[in-house]
Amino acid sequence: xxxxxxxxxxxxxxxxxxxxxxxxxxxxxxxxxxxxxxxxxxxxxxxxxxxxxxxxxxxxxxxxxxxxxxxxxxxxxxxxxxxxxxxxxxxxxxxxxxxxxxxxxxxxxxxxxxxxxxxxxxxxxxxxxxxxxxxxxxxxxxxxxxxxxxxxxxxxxxxxxxxxxxxxxxxxxxxxxxxxxxxxxxxxxxxxxxxxxxxxxxxxxxxxxxxxxxxxxxxxxxxxxxxxxxxxxxxxxxxxxxxxxxxxxxxxxx
Ligand SMILES: [Zn+2]
Ligand SMILES: [Zn+2]
Numbered sequence: 440x441x442x443x444x445x446x447x448x449x450x451x452x453x454x455x456x457x458x459x460x461x462x463x464x465x466x467x468x469x470x471x472x473x474x475x476x477x478x479x480x481x482x483x484x485x486x487x488x489x490x491x492x493x494x495x496x497x498x499x500x501x502x503x504x505x506x507x508x509x510x511x512x513x514x515x516x517x518x519x520x521x522x523x524x525x526x527x528x529x530x531x532x533x534x535x536x537x538x539x540x541x542x543x544x545x546x547x548x549x550x551x552x553x554x555x556x557x558x559x560x561x562x563x564x565x566x567x568x569x570x571x572x573x574x575x576x577x578x579x580x581x582x583x584x585x586x587x588x589x590x591x592x593x594x595x596x597x598x599x600x601x602x603x604x605x606x607x608x609x610x611x612x613x614x615x616x617x618x619x620x621x622x623x624x625x626x627x628x629x630x631x632x633x634x635x636x637x638x639x640x641x642x643x644x645x646x647x648x649x650x651x652x653x654x655x656x657x658x659x660x661x662x663x664x665x666x667x668x669x670x671x672x673x674x675x676x677x678x679x680x681x682x683x684x685x686x687x688x689x690x691x692x693x
Contacts, residue, residue: 440597440693442620443673444654446475449626450506452660456687457479457506460601460622460656461488466573466594468529471487473572473592475499475601478506482513484687492521496572500531501525502587503538510547511539515554525554528571532578532588536560560603565610575686579610584634589614594619597628597693600648603656604635605646615648628666630672636658638670645680652691 441463443489446631448455457478464471472495474485489495495518500508511529518527529539541558543551561571565588569576574592581587583605591600591614600615615621623644626635636644638655645653655670661668666685674682 440599441593442622442691444656444689444693446476446481446686447490447595447658448476448480448685449659450478450504451659453664454660455658455663456484456524457658458624459484459510461485462592462599463595464573469497469573472575473497473499473574475590476501476507476603477510477514479504479509481510484519485514485522486517492518492523492639494612494675495527496525497528497530500529500535500538500584500591501581501590501601502532502585503534504585504604506537507603509542512543515543515549515558516547518556519550519554523554526559528561528650529560530561530563530569530571530576532563532586532609535562537607543612558635563590574612577614579614580608581611582606582634590619599693602636605634608639612647613642615644616648618648618650620652620654620691621645621648621650622654622656624657626657627662628670638673642673642677642680642682645682650680652683653677654691655682655684659683672677 445459446456459481460475531655587603589611599620623641
C-alpha cells in the first residue's frame with residue numbers, strides 16, 4: 440500500500456495545504472486509488488500527480504468541515520471536464536450525500552446533472568464494517584467539534600488508521616490497534632485544546648496501538664511555524680515507533 444501525503448495542514452495555513460492522503464494499492468486483482476479528505480486546497484495537489492480522469496476509485500470524508508470536504512466540487516467538475524465515465528464512490532458519515540450534492544449545487548449550479556459518471560454514496564458509521572474498493576473499512580467516533588469518524592482501512596496484509604480531526608477516544612484507540620501506520624491529527628505539541636489532539640498524546644496513542652509508524656498531520660499553523668524543531672526532536676527521541684512530521688508529497692510504503 441502506497442500512502443502519499445498530498446497535504447498535511449490545518450484549515451487556514453498559508454504554507455501547508457489541507458490534509459489529504461492518497462492511497463494506492465493492488466487489491467483483489469485491481470489497482471485501487473483512494474483519497475482520504477478533499478478540502479478546498481486539495482484538488483490541484485491531486486492533479487499534479489494524475490492525468491487520467493478515471494484513476495480515482497473513492498473519496499473518504501471524515502467530517503463536514505470545509506478543509507476536509509470543500510474541494511469535492513472542483514474535483515467532480517474536473518472529472519466531468521476530462522470525460523470521466525467510471526463510477527466514483529464517496530464514503531462519509533450520515534449526511535454525506537446531501538453535503539456533497541448541496542456543496543456541488545452551491546459551487547457549480549446544475550452541473551451535476553451533466554455528469555457522465557455515477558456518484559455512489561456509502562454511509563459510514565461507528566461499528567459498521569464495510570468492504571469497499573477492495574478494502575475492509577471500519578470506523579470509530581473521534582473527539583472533535585464537528586462529529587468526526589476515525590477510519591481503519593486494511594487490505595488483509597497492511598492496515599492504516601487515520602483519525603480525521605480531533606482527540607482520540609477509547610473507541611478510536613481500539614480501532615487503531617494492530618495498524619502499522621497511524622496518521623493522527625496533531626493540532627498542538629503539548630497544550631491540550633478542546634476537540635483536538637497533541638503530539639505527545641499521539642505518541643502515547645501510537646504506542647498503545649502497537650503502530651510501527653506515526654504520522655503527525657493537521658498541526659496548527661503557528662505551532663508548526665514556531666515549534667517544528669521541538670516536534671522533530673521529540674519525534675526523534677521516541678523508540679520503537681517511527682514518528683514523522685510529513686511534508687506535502689512525502690510517501691510511506693506499507
Ligand atoms: Zn481540519
Ligand atoms: Zn475539523
